[in-house]
Amino acid sequence: MLTFDEYQQRVVAAMRQLPPRAVDLSGAAAGEADLLGLMTAQPVRTAVALPGFTNSAMDGYAVLAADVASAREDAPVSLPVVGEIPAGDTRSLKLAPGSCWRIMTGAPLPEGADAVVQVELTDGGLQQVQIREAVETGRAIRHRGEDVQPGDEVVPAGVRLRPRHLPALISAGVDEVTVVPRPRVAVVSTGDELVEPGRRPGHGQVVDSNAPMLAALATECGFEVTAVRRAGDTADAVRSVLSEVAAEADLIVTSGGVSAGAFEPMKLAFEGSDHFDFVKVAMQPGKPQGFGTLDGTPVFALPGNPVSSLVSFLVFVAPAGRVLAGRDPQLPTxxxxxxxxxxxxxxxxxxxxxxxxxxxxxxxxxxxxxxxxxxxxxxxxxxxxxxxxxxxxxxxxxxxxxxxxxxx
Missing domain, CATH: 2.40.340.10 (MoeA, C-terminal, domain IV)
Known part of the structure; x- marks a missing residue:
């Protein structure tokens, strides 16, 4: 009998990270979540400066700092307001000395301005404004490229992408990001006694709850479920179904047919195979386990009792899938x-x-x-x-x- 650690290390060591692939960022920009949860395989470097233009960090007035150097509460400086610059304004504007522009947060700074007086330090005038406090050069200005310059790394390799990464990715001016793809998992439950969910079982039959549970676990772990199937209690039936799903899967999970009984379809299907082992693991629940490959696709043969299947998935299949996905194999504890x-x-x-x-x-x-x-x-x-x-x-x-x- 193997110890738990021996068996877990054996199956995890058999896994290899999936080959990286480039993913178009247009889906993420449209609000789709294809990238979320995937690991970056290469650093993402921005193709543009961020911010892309010098802009105002506050609502207020774009000024020359020297024009308001003497301003104070009891002796405000009065300046004519040339006009208003809203966010999104694409005009090329200039500021003449001795005047100011009313400007909104995020709006491009007019040429010649070197500071922004926040509106709270003024009377809010629209044609003529009273400025009650001096500001230093650079106040409330976000300069072009002060966040990142072209070529700067915005997301390193080995990062699991979360919603917080999307603004940097989408703003970086790149069309795609190279990631480790989501592992494709096929789920197969075995047993002539199984009936599909929604049907009332007859005498000696049970509803197949394992396959939906295992598929849900795979989804919750961030994997892609490509098939959920059932197979009968013969070696031919098992091998036929597994061969069908293997073509579209990076990993196959089965439940049932691994114990010590006379009719164990998973054991019968791989009897004499040099690529499959059935072992006993010193754990509760989940002592009988099977692991091997079919046409190069890893297959985890889990016990059929629901609790055993769930525990086995979490401690063996989930770590293996995380390796395929380029992630740390161990679940958080x-x-x-x-x-x-x-x-x-x-x-x-x-x-x-x-x-x-x-x-x-x-x-x-x-x-x-x-x-x-x-x-x-x-x-x-x-x-x-x-x-x-x-x-x-x-x-x-x-x-x-x-x-x-x-x-x-």
Missing amino acids: VEAAVAERWTSPPGRQQFARVVFDEDGRVVRPIGGQGSHVLGGLAGSQALAIVPADTTEVAVGETLRVIPLEGIA
């Missing part, structure tokens, strides 16, 4: 204190379903820890990681915990 005692099987690393107390700092087990118990799974908020050498989790002990919210 937090530390939490134990608020209620429970037991853990000897020699097996346990992933216990738990809930947080109101302060989010202590955890309690929820429901039975059996791999078939769905009520506790639905109500759980995290997986508490109990080391293999721990048989009793004591109150006050600190554990590493994988939150089930926001796992992307």
Whole structure:
């Protein structure tokens, strides 16, 4: 039997980052989210200066600082207002000494002006304005290129793109960005007893809840789901479905057919294969696992019990997919204190379903820890990681915990 760490390291080490590809920025500019969550494979360098023109940082009056050097509250300087410059004004304007332009935030500064007096320091006049405070040269001005110059790096390589990166990308004057693509995941559940969601199962049948759950997990992790299929309990049926989905997938996830029973379709499908192994892992839940390749596509064969499938996906498939996507393989964890005692099987690393107390700092087990118990799974908020050498989790002990919210 392999330890949890041995098996996780084995499957993660088998992964290779997907080849980078260039993505057109027009989709992001139109509000589409194709780039979000992807890792930059190359630095993004701006092709233009930002800002692209010298402009006003405030609503006020564009002036020569020397013209208002003597201004004070009890002796304001009066200047004629030549006109108004709104944001978006494309005219080429000039400022004559002894006058001013009324200007809005973001509007281009007229040639000759070297400062902006904010409107709060004036009487707000439209034809003639009283300026009650002197300003220094450069006050409230954003100079062309003061943010970035052409060729400057605006987003480095190895950054996972978030909404906050879009303004820099879209303003940089580049047409595309090179990223690591989203891993394509195909999900296949096995078993003649399965019926599709929405159908009422007959005697001996169960609704296939694993495939929708695994597909949803893949989506939440930032992967692209390319197929959700079911296969019967024969080797031929399994291999036929897997071969079909492999062409459009970077990774295949199956559920069921990996235990020690007489009719285990995943084992039958890969019996004698040099590219597939079925092992036992010292963990609870999720002891039976399978991993290999089909036509070069990695295949994770997960156990069929729903809790086992979910845990196995999070601790094996998600890290593998993150490697394909160019990301850190490990899911984020937090530390939490134990608020209620429970037991853990000897020699097996346990992933216990738990809930947080109101302060989010202590955890309690929820429901039975059996791999078939769905009520506790639905109500759980995290997986508490109990080391293999721990048989009793004591109150006050600190554990590493994988939150089930926001796992992307």
